[in-house]
Amino acid sequence: MAKFHSTHSIQLAVFRLPGFFLLLAFFLLASPVFSAGSAGSPAPSGNRDYKVGDQLAPDPGKAKTRSASPASPGSSASGSAAAYKEKNWDDLMPRNWDPMASLKGLKLENLKDSDPRAMEALEKMREAWSNAPVEPALNGERIRIPGFVIPLEKSGNKVKEFLLVPYFGACIHTPPPPPNQIIHVRAARPVAGMRTMDTMWVSGIMQVRSVESEFGQAGYQLKAEQVTPYP
């Protein structure tokens, strides 16, 4: 008798399992397979929407107040975050610097076709760009800036050092950005799950090396206290 019962209830068991499939769905959703990277990492916004040369707009949430407190939803320590001044990439170029200075007096309309002076001028401009000066006033300032990430130093899934550049594809497709458009970031705490060309807000203390010394070129370094996904 009991045997009959048991086969009967196997069938019942199979057909009365909607709850189990709900559980299955829960498991599939909760497992880290379907969340990019490891659980607990700041899920960086994918970079599929950017084309080469795209730049990041200032904080999309509050585009008007640029130097206001940057307490984005992601930032945890809102008390100290308020002390960061928001900057954009143009602020990193000295105001009085003119990369076209060497081209003063050159009028393109006066040149003939395939004039060697045109190429010469382009070469000069390129050189001016690659020796672009930095803005010494930024030294020691606490700033917050968005940019694209190029990882330098990793341990496991975490990035300790990276470069921040202003536009997408800066490292591969085009001539490199000038030194005053690259920030070398050292994160106080390694950032998990960050990949090449992810977009990040970086907040920290800016260090400016304004003269080229034996220790390296002029450039910006940022001691990052906070790295949060952009936007």
Added chain:
Amino acid sequence: MAVSIALSVILLLGVEQLRTQARESFAQSISGTDLVVGARTSPIQLILYAVFRLGDATHNIRWSSFQAVVTHPAVAWAVPISLGDSHRGFSVVGTNLDYFEHFRYGDGRSLAFTAGHPFADIFDAVIGAEVASQLDYHVGDRIVLNHGTGDLGLAEHSDKPFKVAGILARTGLPVDRSVHVSLQAIQAIHLDWQGGAPLPGLSIPAEYVRKFDLAPKEITAALVGLKNRAGVFQVQRFINHYKGEPLLAVLPGVALDELWSIVSIVEKSLLGISVLVVAVGLSGLVAVVLAGLGERRRELAILRSVGAGPLVVLVLLAIEGAMVVLTGSLLGLSGLFAASFFAASMLEAHLGITLHAGLSPETLQLLLLVMATGFLASLIPGYRAYRLSLADGLTPRL
């Protein structure tokens, strides 16, 4: 029942462990190097053969090109690497003393010697920890290198034996499986290979090699460190646009990310499959317990009739399921440790991936997730038993 859960747990955790540890192992292998320079090829391939010794180099680069990189004002140091020979299956790396000084791994650790010193003479070799322990070499031993890679050892440079000058401390990197010699030595052992094979009748004894010009002509790749890491794009562009010959410079971090983005599809589908296997295991558990309910109707009814509430019955069945899941998980975990213990040496030998014992937090999370899901799943038969009325169980149905 517990066995099927154990097997599915082994699969799931094994895939996850392998995935995270392979990444970690790769990321650990290089540190402090800003650019890897080699012949023009795919960036991923260059990283694979220059840093991880996986696959073969496509082409060598000239020594003069290397000199041009070294003398670039932004370059702080550059370490040449010459590959292509082997010693009983272990790769031979021709380099110079800068390698021991500048090579960094992990969190910026440098190479250390457990015995001996860097090479001082042409026929000195510095061996990695794995080479030393597997072949039982000690400082002062004589070894013979093979031409080409592979461990058959048919074409030997037997006329020019090397002396083990130093043994490196274990790093968990391809370095452990390498024999390091000077670039001059690479040049010297190939003096009589000018025709592509040892020429009959032509043999240049080891004591005469110093009469030849042993300055290196070619290297396979170079690791480059910069004075200022932010200047990396300018140096990269200088190298990629070098007029002398086509060169390629890659940022190791970027190339590794590229590699992972390709591999991640495979990783995810593997992980997805193992999640499904766990789901199959758990649904098997639920089905068996549910089927058992039919048999245990009377038993449960008697329990109820002596005073156990329906909730007690639910808890009873939930505990039973949880115990099975727990046993299965623990069994799976020990199986995983056993499997990784046996697979570790093979993985290290073939892929240079080091497995450590112990669970990463992500794996632990996954295990807890399995246990939690198993517990929740075992609530289903419990709930069914909870719904069975007392009378239903006591009334015999014929």
